[in-house]
Amino acid sequence: METELAKKMMARADADNLPDDHKLRELALAFEKAALSISDSGDIKRMLGCWARAKRCWSEYTGEPLI
Helix, strand or coil, rough: CHHHHHHHHHHHHHHHHCCCCCCCHHHHHHHHHHHHHHHHHHHHHHHHHHHHHHHHHHHHCCCCCCC
């Protein structure tokens, strides 16, 4: 994991022993993939969408405010 959000999400998922198919893990991986491929694909809308879904999932899981 290279992005801070994905790192946090995966660390929390590991700490809580969440299964591989848990939404927190899946959205972290989707965001990481989109963020790392932005230079190749240039698909900013996709990356921002993945970030928003990951951030919302993190907020709902941890209780941390979105903003």
